Structures are given as C-alpha cells and as structure tokens.
Amino acid sequence: MGNKSGSEFGSMMIRTEKSVYFAGDVVKGNIYLHIIKPGYHGNVVQFSIVGKEKTQWTSGQKQSRTTHHGKNLFHRDTFVIHTFLNQNQMVGQYVFPFELHLQPNLPGSFESRYGVLASLNYKVKARIVSASKSINDVKHKQDIILRQPIKEILQVxxxxxxxxxxxxxxxxxxxxxxxxxxxxxxxxxxxxxxxxxxxxxxxxxxxxxxxxxxxxxxxxxxxxxxxxxxxxxxxxxxxxxxxxxxxxxxxxxxxxxxxxxxxxxxxxxxxxxxxxxxxxxxxxxxxxxxxxxxxxxxxxxxxxxxxxxxLTVLSKDQLEPIVQPENWQPQAFQPLIIKSNSTNPFNNKNSNLKGMANNMDN
CATH class of the missing domain: 2.60.40.640 (Immunoglobulin-like)
Incomplete structure (x- = not known):
C-alpha cells in the first residue's frame, strides 16, 4: 500500500474519489491503515488539509542579482478521525471513510516554473500519531487541485x-x-x-x-x-x-x-x-x-x-471510483463528516485538533 513515509510497523494511504475540486465542494475519500507488526504505540488517527504558497524569482544584473523568496501557510485544519482505546496497536487493516466540506472562499491552485517559481497548492494528509519519539508516525499525503468557483456574473x-x-x-x-x-x-x-x-x-x-x-x-x-x-x-x-x-x-x-x-x-x-x-x-x-x-x-x-x-470545466471522467488495495479485508468505520470552522483562508491560525474522535477499542 502506498506510503510516502514508511514504517516497519505498517503503512497508511489516503485516497480521494477525485483529484480536482471546486472550492466549496465536498471531498469524499477513505483513509486506509495497515498495521503489519505489533509494537506500534499510538492511538490517534489524524486528518489534515493544508494550503501553501511559494514564490521565488531573481532580479538585478550579475554581481547585484538578488533572489526573492516567499512562503505562506495560508490554510490548515487538522481533525481527529478516530481514537483507539488501546494505545498498543494490534495487527490489522482499517478503513476510515470521510467527507471534507471545503470552504467556498479558498483560492484556486496554481503552478508555474516559467522563469520564476510560483505555486499555490493543497494537500490532504493522514497519520496515526506515534507515542514514541524513536518511532516515526505512519502517514501518507495526497495532492488535490482546487479551482475557484464561478462567482462573477456573465456580462460585457x-x-x-x-x-x-x-x-x-x-x-x-x-x-x-x-x-x-x-x-x-x-x-x-x-x-x-x-x-x-x-x-x-x-x-x-x-x-x-x-x-x-x-x-x-x-x-x-x-x-x-x-x-x-x-x-x-x-x-x-x-x-x-x-x-x-x-x-x-x-x-x-x-x-x-x-x-x-x-x-x-x-x-x-x-x-x-x-x-x-x-x-x-x-x-x-x-x-x-x-x-x-x-x-x-x-x-x-x-x-x-x-x-x-x-475558468476550468471539470468533466465527469475525472471522477474516479475509490478502489481499496488488493487483498484488503479491513475493519470499516462510519463515515466522518468534516466541516471547517475557519472563515478566512489567509488568516487561519487554527492549530487545535477538532474534537471529532470516535472512541472504539481495537
């Protein structure tokens, strides 16, 4: 199972049904967790959406050239998807369905490397947080593309x-x-x-x-x-x-x-x-x-x-069915509906986890 930050104890994968959304849409997907080895200490499954901007360009001539940089974490929300009662994870497979309601005022994604670096991107992330400093979190992340919805009136x-x-x-x-x-x-x-x-x-x-x-x-x-x-x-x-x-x-x-x-x-x-x-x-x-x-x-x-x-037009063929990994017989949980409390995507300092955990034993 895909995992950008692997662990000897298992792997995790987050998968959404589409890769492109309009701001204000509902992102549906699953988080897959596979624990393959006993001994992993951690019971909190987190879900995050992160929006970042980055710029870089050079000005001036020869010895007087200056490189300009810009970075901005303009949107971040983190939620508890599930809390296991037992902190010592049992070997097994788990799937956590979710529905993320995007804010309607999020800016659209952008990427350009044509002579300059300019990016505005979003990622959804999932992890089961390790309780040990010597063991990395089991985690995964996926890029999603957001487009700004049509808010203007068609006119001359x-x-x-x-x-x-x-x-x-x-x-x-x-x-x-x-x-x-x-x-x-x-x-x-x-x-x-x-x-x-x-x-x-x-x-x-x-x-x-x-x-x-x-x-x-x-x-x-x-x-x-x-x-x-x-x-x-x-x-x-x-x-x-x-x-x-x-x-x-x-x-x-x-x-x-x-x-x-x-x-x-x-x-x-x-x-x-x-x-x-x-x-x-x-x-x-x-x-x-x-x-x-x-x-x-x-x-x-x-x-x-x-x-x-x-503008952009999203075609129906961009809808991809969520296919679980092969040889997968997970314990499934009820879908979790996630709604952000943030209102301004450029003034989002929310770092508290939303209290939306489902407390269940392994």
Whole structure:
C-alpha cells in the first residue's frame, strides 16, 4: 500500500474519489491503515488539509542579482478521525471513510516554473500519531487541485483610458483615448474573445503607426520581504493599422476582431484558470497597445487592459471510483463528516485538533 513515509510497523494511504475540486465542494475519500507488526504505540488517527504558497524569482544584473523568496501557510485544519482505546496497536487493516466540506472562499491552485517559481497548492494528509519519539508516525499525503468557483456574473467587460503624450521627454503632443469592450468576461481555453475598440486621436499631434491587440496573462508575485514581481505573458494576438493624428475612429466604424484563447506567442507557457492568492496572483486581460510615432518612451501611453477571467470545466471522467488495495479485508468505520470552522483562508491560525474522535477499542 502506498506510503510516502514508511514504517516497519505498517503503512497508511489516503485516497480521494477525485483529484480536482471546486472550492466549496465536498471531498469524499477513505483513509486506509495497515498495521503489519505489533509494537506500534499510538492511538490517534489524524486528518489534515493544508494550503501553501511559494514564490521565488531573481532580479538585478550579475554581481547585484538578488533572489526573492516567499512562503505562506495560508490554510490548515487538522481533525481527529478516530481514537483507539488501546494505545498498543494490534495487527490489522482499517478503513476510515470521510467527507471534507471545503470552504467556498479558498483560492484556486496554481503552478508555474516559467522563469520564476510560483505555486499555490493543497494537500490532504493522514497519520496515526506515534507515542514514541524513536518511532516515526505512519502517514501518507495526497495532492488535490482546487479551482475557484464561478462567482462573477456573465456580462460585457469594458474599459477606457486617456493619456497625455510627450516626445523627447518634454514636448507636449496632446492626448489620446482608447475605449474597448469584450462581449463577455468569462472564458475557457479554446474560446474566441470578441473585441470591439474605439480610438480618439483627435487631440493628439502624433500618428498611431499600428495597434497591437493581445490576450495576456499577468503574473503578480510577492515575497515575504514585501518585494513584488509583475510580468505580462502574451498568449495570442494580432496587429491593426493605426490612425493618423487629429482623427477619430467613429462609432459606426469601430474596429472589431476575434482572438482565440490559446498560446501562440510564449512557448512552454500553460494557460491555467485565474488564481488569487496572497503571494500568487494570475489574471488575464485583453491588452490594447497603440504604438505612436517618435520617441514617447518617457510619457505614459494609453495602454488599455480589459479584464477577463479564465475558468476550468471539470468533466465527469475525472471522477474516479475509490478502489481499496488488493487483498484488503479491513475493519470499516462510519463515515466522518468534516466541516471547517475557519472563515478566512489567509488568516487561519487554527492549530487545535477538532474534537471529532470516535472512541472504539481495537
């Protein structure tokens, strides 16, 4: 039986019926305990769910390079699944069914090693606690993936931005305005984003040479020292002909385009659902960039970001029947329903075991 931290006295395995859940779902599973040798002292079977974030990136050049780190244990709940009356464990097989009710406000899982380290992950753990300092706990852990439930209302997403332009740092060149909308705010990979945008360049003295329209993923990371990393990863997009100075795209001739939610520009980058943790945030935008003539690098450009949310769809084939180990004839216990009392996943300092033990002898 699978066991990541083995013991000469036996093994333990935790198995859930699925590997992917939405926050707020009920996680059903079994904990299997197999004691193969007498002499193990310990009678408390514990179950835990743990959520952790981790970030790491490097900034600076050569000798001045700095590595930034972030770690955050944002969620932890530990429960007593069962308490045996006899602390000296008898040789035998046991199975403990459980139902874990997940909090609805837990952030979604995330993993990226594309130039940086950014992870937000969950594990469920089980152990029978050893009463001897010289003997390790019999324990096991399993990764589970959480997705954030759909909380937003399906609607049009729109934005507008205006910027004053200067060339060569100080020469005023007027202002330019961009407004844009996408037909909806929620997407899954493979869908097409329908985009409509207008540009008012009538008060600007600079021509817009071309306009880039992209779908981007913005990754925002934080370290424990308070430093921050922000990077946009272009996924897919196109370029349109620009507009001359002093002109305006009329509403009747608004520019329209359709872009697939797919990655054609950043090889190796995987499109994952949006995630909003404390140290790790992954968001998506339609990004519209007008490229003006001349040197405008010292002025702000009217770069427009229209937010969209990336979702995931869980298929029925992800449901896996819980199959017990071979040659398994365990003593089975009643299912235990586990509900967390925590309310804020980023302020969870609960370290007390919940008094939910079933007191039974071996």
């Amino acid at each position: 997403s729109s934005k507008q931005v205006t910027a004053n332009l200067t060339t060569w740092c100080c020469k005023q060149q007027g202002s330019s305005t961009i407004s844009a909308k996408v037909e909806k705010n929620l997407y899954i990979p493979g869908e097409f984003v329908q985009i409509t945008y207008d540009i008012d360049n009538s008060d600007c003295k600079l021509n817009i040479e071309n306009i880039d329209v992209n779908i981007v993923n913005r990754l925002t990371l934080k370290s424990n020292s308070g430093t921050q990393f922000v990077r946009d990863y272009p996924l897919n997009g196109l370029s349109h002909k620009g507009i001359q100075k002093g002109l305006k795209i009329q509403p009747t001739s608004s520019s329209e385009c359709s872009i697939e939610v797919a990655n054609t520009k950043t090889p190796g980058f995987v499109i994952t659902p949006s995630a909003s943790g404390h140290l790790v945030n992954s968001t998506y935008y339609v990004k519209i960039i007008p490229n003006f003539e001349g040197c405008t690098c010292c002025s702000s450009s009217p770069i427009l970001l229209v937010p969209i949310t990336m």
